[in-house]
Structure formats: structure tokens, C-alpha cells
Amino acid sequence: YMINPDMDLDNIVIKKPGNYNFDIIYSGYVAPNPAELLMNGHFDDVIEYGRRNYDYVLVDTAPVSLVTDTVLIAHNADLTIYVSRANYLDKRLLQVPKELYQQSKLKNMAFVINDVDFARGYGYGYGYGYGYGERDDKSSRRFDFLRNLFKSAKR
Secondary structure: OOOOOOOOHHHHOEEOOOOOOOEEOOOOOOOOOHHHHHHOOHHHHHHHHHHHHOOOOOOOOOOOOOOOHHHHHHHHOOOEEEEEEOOOOOHHHHHHHHHHHHOOOOOOEEEEEEOOOOOOOOOOOOOOOOOOOOOOOOHHHHHHHHHHHHHHHHO
């Protein structure tokens, strides 16, 4: 679609059979001019199509420190989630998202650090607590859509 906008977007959406609650549009082959293709307006059409037809649109991009693609399409995002792996990413590379945040180039940035080993480390602590009552689950409903999405993918 990025190269040939005459294609019907309904024809490139892959609908997962069964109990999956999401559809996919694959990126296709790697083009020799990705930045040009992202700036020609067709990607904006894909996002608009997604907003009209879905509750949530997730776009997985290359790391911002490697290519400019993420910054080129950032104006389409309502939220930017920056994922990094604990004890793997060189912390000097975090300067890139820090600068993007300070320059407001990525909207509503959030960081996720995965593969955290909670068994490692040291420290000292003490605590005491007591309570009774009933639990209010309203706050846990906030991300139910994500929880349900991944539950359905396991089936």
C-alpha cells in the first residue's frame, strides 16, 4: 500500500482466525527508501483506516537510535512506549530517547524495562502492615483490554 495506494486497505489486513482479538498488517519487504515512503502520506492513511475500524492501533517500529522512521511517524501516535531490556542495552543509548523527550518529538513517552532479574541485587528493608476491607478493582480495569488481548493469543 505504501508504494501502491490504489490497493484496498481491507485486502492487506490479515484477520486471525479463531479467538484472536486483533488483526495485523505486515510491513512487507524492506524498501530502499523507507523515509520517503513514510513521508508520502500513505502511512497516515493506514493509521486513519486503523482509527476508523479498531479500538486500538499498535505500531511496532525500529529503535529510534538506529533509524529515523519512528520520529517520522511519531505525529500519528497518542502514546509512545520505549521498550528496553535490562542489563542488555548500553545505558549511554538512553540519551537518544531522553533527548527526544526533552524536544517533545515523541508524545506521551513511557518506558518499559523487560527481562528484569528481581533475584539479583541487595538491600535491607523492614515493614509491617495490617488491613481489612474489600478490594476495589476499578483501577485494575484500566488495562483490561491488553490483558484480554494477550489471553486470547494464548488459546
